[in-house]
Amino acid sequence: MKHFTRKATRHTSQNExxxxxxxxxxxxxxxxxxxxxxxxxxxxxLGDAERKDLGNMPEVSEIEIIRHFTRLSTWNYxxxxxxxxxxxxxxxxxxxxxxxxxxxxxxxxxHPYQPEQTLHPQSHASYEPE
Amino acid sequence: xxxxxxxxxxxxxxxxxxxVPDVDTSKLLGNSERNDLGNMPEVSEIEIIRHFTRLSTWNYxxxxxxxxxxxxxxxxxxxxxxxxxxxxxxxxxHPYQPERASQGALRIMKTLSDCLTEITGMDAITLQPAAGAHGELxxxxxxxxxxxxxxxxxxxxxxxxxxxxTNPATAATVGYAVENLKSNAQGMVDVAALGxxxxxxxxxxxxxxxxxxxxxxxxxxxxxxxxHAKGGLLYMDGANxxxxxxxxxxxxxxVDLMHLNLHKTFSTPHGGGGPGSGPVAVKQFLEPxxxxxxxxxxxxxxxxxxxxxxxxxxxxxxxxGNFGMFVRALAYIxxxxxxxxxxxxxxxxxxxxxxxxxIEGTYDLPYLxxxxxxVVFSDRIQAKKGVKTMxxxxxxxxxxxxxxxxxxxxxxxxxLMIEPTESESKEELDLFIEAMKSxxxxxxxxxxxxxxxxxxxxxxxxxxxxxxxxPVLRWKPSL
Numbered sequence: 361m362k363h364f365t366r367k368a369t370r371h372t373s374q375n376e377x378x379x380x381x382x383x384x385x386x387x388x389x390x391x392x393x394x395x396x397x398x399x400x401x402x403x404x405x406l407g408d409a410e411r412k413d414l415g416n417m418p419e420v421s422e423i424e425i426i427r428h429f430t431r432l433s434t435w436n437y438x439x440x441x442x443x444x445x446x447x448x449x450x451x452x453x454x455x456x457x458x459x460x461x462x463x464x465x466x467x468x469x470x471h472p473y474q475p476e477q478t479l480h481p482q483s484h485a486s487y488e489p490e
Numbered sequence: 491x492x493x494x495x496x497x498x499x500x501x502x503x504x505x506x507x508x509x510v511p512d513v514d515t516s517k518l519l520g521n522s523e524r525n526d527l528g529n530m531p532e533v534s535e536i537e538i539i540r541h542f543t544r545l546s547t548w549n550y551x552x553x554x555x556x557x558x559x560x561x562x563x564x565x566x567x568x569x570x571x572x573x574x575x576x577x578x579x580x581x582x583x584h585p586y587q588p589e590r591a592s593q594g595a596l597r598i599m600k601t602l603s604d605c606l607t608e609i610t611g612m613d614a615i616t617l618q619p620a621a622g623a624h625g626e627l628x629x630x631x632x633x634x635x636x637x638x639x640x641x642x643x644x645x646x647x648x649x650x651x652x653x654x655x656t657n658p659a660t661a662a663t664v665g666y667a668v669e670n671l672k673s674n675a676q677g678m679v680d681v682a683a684l685g686x687x688x689x690x691x692x693x694x695x696x697x698x699x700x701x702x703x704x705x706x707x708x709x710x711x712x713x714x715x716x717x718h719a720k721g722g723l724l725y726m727d728g729a730n731x732x733x734x735x736x737x738x739x740x741x742x743x744x745v746d747l748m749h750l751n752l753h754k755t756f757s758t759p760h761g762g763g764g765p766g767s768g769p770v771a772v773k774q775f776l777e778p779x780x781x782x783x784x785x786x787x788x789x790x791x792x793x794x795x796x797x798x799x800x801x802x803x804x805x806x807x808x809x810x811g812n813f814g815m816f817v818r819a820l821a822y823i824x825x826x827x828x829x830x831x832x833x834x835x836x837x838x839x840x841x842x843x844x845x846x847x848x849i850e851g852t853y854d855l856p857y858l859x860x861x862x863x864x865v866v867f868s869d870r871i872q873a874k875k876g877v878k879t880m881x882x883x884x885x886x887x888x889x890x891x892x893x894x895x896x897x898x899x900x901x902x903x904x905x906l907m908i909e910p911t912e913s914e915s916k917e918e919l920d921l922f923i924e925a926m927k928s929x930x931x932x933x934x935x936x937x938x939x940x941x942x943x944x945x946x947x948x949x950x951x952x953x954x955x956x957x958x959x960x961p962v963l964r965w966k967p968s969l
Contacts, residue, residue, distance in 0.1 A: 371548070372946045374555060374890040382917065391830065423552075423566040423913050430553045439536075440543045453536040 376431045379418045389422040492531045502535040560895035560907025563754035571818035585809035596793035602820040611741025612771035618807040625749025625768030626660040631803040632779040644693035652899045657696045677703040677857040698727040702899040704861035714744025731755040733863035736832030747772040756819035767815035781806045837912035838863045848923035852930045869904035885943035889925035
C-alpha cells in the first residue's frame with residue numbers, strides 16, 4: 361500500500377442515532393423506593409408553575425444511556441488519543457491531577473451562595489507547609 | 491506495546507524537593523536494595539493515557555452493545571454499584587484492620603450473606619471463593635469432608651452430559667471419579683437412568699438448573715429424593731440462577747449446596763472487568779464444613795470472624811474473598827428489592843424467548859422443550875452450505891454484536907448458545923434478530939462472505955489452534 365500508515369487502521373464502529381430516537385414512552389432509567397415521608401400536593405404548592413409532563417425528553421433505560429454516550433465517545437478524536445496540532449489553540453494535554461483535585465468533595469460540591477466564611481477555608485493555611 | 495514506546499530516562503512524574511531527612515536506602519535495605527526498575531516502560535503521562543485510551547476503543551463491551559454469550563449472563567453492570575464500591579471507607583479498607591474498625595465491612599458481608607441465603611433458600615454461606623469453578627471446588631471439598639465424617643468419602647460424582655466442563659474438572663481435582671449421566675429426549679436428566687446409576691459409591695450429583703439448554707429440570711424433586719435415599723448430596727451449579735431469582739429457591743427443591751456467580755446473576759463486572767466471586771450456600775448440616783473464617787454476630791451485637799471451626803475444609807482464599815464484589819452485589823440486590831429481582835428474572839426469560847421466537851425456523855432448534863433465560867440453536871441448516879456455528883459467530887461481529895457461545899453444550903452438535911439477559915431493550919433484540927436472519931440469508935446467497943468474516947475488524951481470523959497449543963503469554967524484548 362502506497363500510503364500505509366502506522367498510526368490508524370480500520371475498525372468496527374457501531375452506528376448511533378440521536379438519543380431522542382431511542383425514546384420509548386414510559387421507559388425509565390430509575391426506580392425509587394417507596395415514599396417514606398408525607399406526600400406533598402405539588403399543584404397546591406406550585407400553582408401554575410407545576411409541570412405536568414417532562415416535555416420532549418428521551419425516555420430510555422440506563423444501559424441505553426451508557427451505550428449511547430460510550431459509542432459516541434469512540435467516534436471522537438481527542439487529545440487523549442493523539443496529537444491535536446490546531447494552530448493558535450494550544451491543544452495541550454490536560455493533566456489528570458487537575459481532574460483529581462477538581463473532584464474533591466468540598467470543591468466539586470461548593471455552592472456560590474454558600475456564606476463567605478465557609479468559602480474561606482482554614483484550608484488556605486493548611487495548604488502552606490508549617 | 492507500551493514497552494515499545496519506552497525511552498530511557500523518560501518519566502511521568504516529578505517530585506517536589508525533599509523536605510525530610512534523606513535516607514540511605516542501601517544501608518537500610520542492604521542486598522534487597524533495587525538499583526534499577528528492571529524492564530519497565532519509561533513513558534510520559536500523555537503516552538500512558540493515550541496508550542490505554544486507544545486500546546479501550548478497540549474493545550467490545552457490554553457498555554457498547556449486546557453480549558449474548560450463553561451461560562455467561564453478561565448483564566449490565568449498574569453504575570450505582572461502582573459509586574458505592576468507590577466510597578472511601580470501602581475502597582480503602584484493609585483486610586488487616588482490627589475487627590472493631592471493620593464493622594461496616596463485616597456488616598456488608600453479613601447482610602449480603604443473609605440476602606443470598608434467603609434468595610437460594612439455604613441456611614449458611616461462604617463468600618470466599620473467587621469465581622464459579624472455585625465455588626465448585628469449595629463445594630466438593632465440603633461434600634468430601636461431609637461424606638468422610640459419615641465414615642466414607644465415597645468414590646464418584648455423577649454429572650449430566652449437558653454440564654459445564656468445569657464440573658468434571660472440579661470432581662477430578664477433589665479426587666473423585668466422574669460418571670456421565672445421559673440426557674433424555676427433552677434435554678433433561680433421565681430420572682430412570684439416574685435411579686439405576688445411583689448407589690453408595692456416589693458422593694454427589696452436580697446439576698445445573700436450569701441446565702445448559704436453558705431447560706428447567708422439572709423432576710428435580712425426584713432427582714433429589716433418589717440421591718438422598720442413598721446418602722448422596724445434590725450439588726447445584728448456580729451459573730443459571732438468573733432464571734430463578736425471586737421465583738423458586740434451590741433450597742426448597744432439594745439442593746444441599748450450591749455456588750452462585752456474583753459476576754453473572756448479581757451484576758458485578760465480568761471478564762476483563764472482573765474479578766469474579768463464587769459464594770457457596772449450604773444447608774445447615776453442612777455448615778460445620780464451611781471454609782474458615784465465617785462472620786458471626788457477638789452477644790453485644792458487633793460482628794467478628796470465627797476461626798475456631800474444627801471441621802472446616804480450611805481457608806480457600808486469601809483474606810475474605812473479593813470484597814469489592816460483595817459491595818457491588820449487595821448494592822444490586824438492595825437497589826432492585828425483592829420485586830425488582832423478580833422482574834429481572836421475568837425479563838431475562840422473556841428476552842430469551844423473544845429471540846427464540848424470532849429466529850426459530852431460520853436456525854434449527856434441536857430441543858423443542860420450553861426454555862428459560864437462554865436458548866440453544868444448532869447450525870444444522872447452515873452446515874449444508876458448509877457454514878458452521880463459528881463462522882456465523884464471526885460474521886455477527888460485522889453486525890456490531892459480540893458473538894454468542896459456540897459449540898457448547900456438547901450434546902448439541904454445532905451449538906449456537908444465546909443468552910441476552912434482562913438488560914437488553916426490545917430495540918437491541920430486534921437488531922440482533924435482524925442480524926441473525928441477514929446472516930442466514932447470506933449463507934444461502936453468498937456463503938463466502940460469512941466464511942471469511944469478520945471483515946470490518948483490525949484483525950480477522952486468528953490461528954486459534956496455535957493460540958491454544960502454543961500460547962504466547964508474555965511479551966519479551968527479543969520477540
